[in-house]
Amino acid sequence: MTTKKERVFSGIQPSGDIHIGNYMGAIKKWVELTDTHECIYCIVDDHAITVDYDPALLPQRTFDGALAVMACGLDPEKCALFVQSHVPEHTELTWLFNTVTPLGSLFRMTQFKDKARNALQRALNTRQGGARKTALFQLKNIGLKMRDLMGDLHADVDELNPTSPYKGEQELVLTELVARLNDRMGAVMQHLQVGLGVAEASVGLFDYPVLQAADILLYKAPWVPVGEDQEQHLELCREVAERFNRKFGDIFPATQRIRGETAKIIGLDGKQKMSKSLNNTIGILDSYEEIERRLKPAYTDPRRLRRDDPGHPEDCNIFALHKLFSSPEACAEIAEGCSQGTLGCLECKQRLAVSIDTHLAPIRDRAETLRANPSRVIAGIEHGREQASRIAVETMREVRDAMGIGKNALAKF
Template identity: 35%
Template sequence: MTEPTFTPRVFSGIKPSGGLTLGNYLGAIKRFVGMQGEMETIYCVVDLHAITVWQDPAELANATREVAAGYLAAGLDPTQSILFNQSQVAGHAELGWVFNCVARVGWMNRMTQFKDKAGTNAEKVSLGLYAYPSLMAADILLYHATHVPVGEDQKQHVELTRDIAAKFNHDFGTAFFPITEPVIDGPATRVMNLRDGTRKMSKSGESDMERINMTDDADTIAKKFKKAKTDPAALPDTLDGLAGRPEARNLVDIYAALDDSTPEAVIAAYQGAGWGRFKPALADLAVAKLAPISQEMSRLMNDPAEIDRILAQGAARARQIAEPILKQTYDIVGFLRS
């Protein structure tokens, strides 16, 4: 069987729930923008994933626009990349069902994020929350995406996507779906909590001081970094000296990511410095990088019709790619269409 050649194509998405944080920006959006021009890029607001837990409809619509505004304010060019919200392309749900019938229950039982989110209440959560990794595979493979930029915590879902593609190809004697590669790079692919460096920065954390919201103004950004938890010791002269110091390592990683540098370079520049020197420098850098994005997001959110227009145009472009791939999938499976 001749192996097909797939167009190099990136797909990734962000769920519209709870507002964008610095973690979304450094772990995802900044990297998405940086990949424009390297290959074909398709980016999505994954609103179908949002409803795996109940969402207020008006808040969901607003959150969807906010994520789109975050993409655009950070530099995503809707003429260069495709930007849309997932529910406007029906093929995501349709291919998701096909993949529900390809994926195995045992694979889903190994998904650590479901266990984390369901906790001890697994019997009462939605079926969608259990099965959403299969929909995530459909999101990716509906476009024959070859690369997916993800944080370390999402790598397992790309591995599941590879398993589903391989099983579909094997079951139907084809090489139709690519074996997608995860792209994990950069110093802050997993941004941690500003009050507890052992926990990921979250939209749903108890205190607003735990996170940098992408809608925070300059004064709020500076205040949060200056009050971020640290330890008494100064910065070491090597990166190894940050072992066992999660809050310190997190702030160094954030500085490196904002500065397009490396943690090693940050340590070289600030070795021996106390937090009274480093945190104000980090705050200034963060304000310089993030405040313009916050201001542009605010401007865009005041013009929801423009955001909706961009998402609609992106959805039309996405469907042009997705519909032939879905049609071929149906042909391979044997679905009869009159």
């Protein structure tokens, strides 16, 4: 008897070229899971429109996203690969989930706060003339008022009664108080920036985690292969499922994260997660020359100032990438040469460029073949849509019946 495979769901945005961080952190795992699980993957274009975007470019990016994951080895015959907006039940379930999702839970989402700040910055960058000046003036005015307030507090400390025998002790206490208030003011300024950003952010961006919960629960997927940065969203997904089940009946599972071996991939700047918007990536379709060019200025061991200085491989982001793309034997040789100061950073980067290029060459070849045969990509995502739709339609029938809505609710009359 064939054992039924557990279901997995995940998605990727069509927001730009897929890079090695996406590949090693997610897509490679997607491909592996198709051998052991029932996998449902989608290009989440509904998520992409929650921020400012160009509708003329979105179709190409959606197609490119599907092409890229197929080039990475994802076989549409072994999974359901589709485009999110092609299955309208995603947005319908989102609206129904909104009715059981507490507003406070959404306000606690840290990613929304970060995205709200980004929305504020984009708004400042795009505003012209008087509108931009007004927004900048408001921020500057807030900062000036805070500075004046801190000046007044410092003055209060200086004006302590000079005859008080406890003057020194009072000064210490008040100085500490001022320092703490100064920290609080910095936090307040951040919250104000978020608040102003919220005014620029869309309701869709705020509701993003509910759409994400609907994406997963529409297919009753108990597992999702995502990074630690999505754990808060998964907690909300479980909360939404639990609230819905408690009110309408046991329909949805408590989704858990599949914990992979690959940690967050740090970008070439050595500071933040690899991201196209930060320009710290290597694309999976980049040529060898482009890979080499992007690696040259990449951040390395900060304590190694000269070529013959002993290095610290475990503190170097270039070595972290070697561990992903180079063989264990090559990594051991590189670690020894770096530690002894016999292998320079430039040569180390050149070796990494070769390793990455060797790894990506088959992906580039498959992408070129698919680019020459776009109908294969379209056929793949249409096949996936049909599979996904069958599950989605049945789930929504259950949901509507449980909630007392839809045509079936009136069938008895």
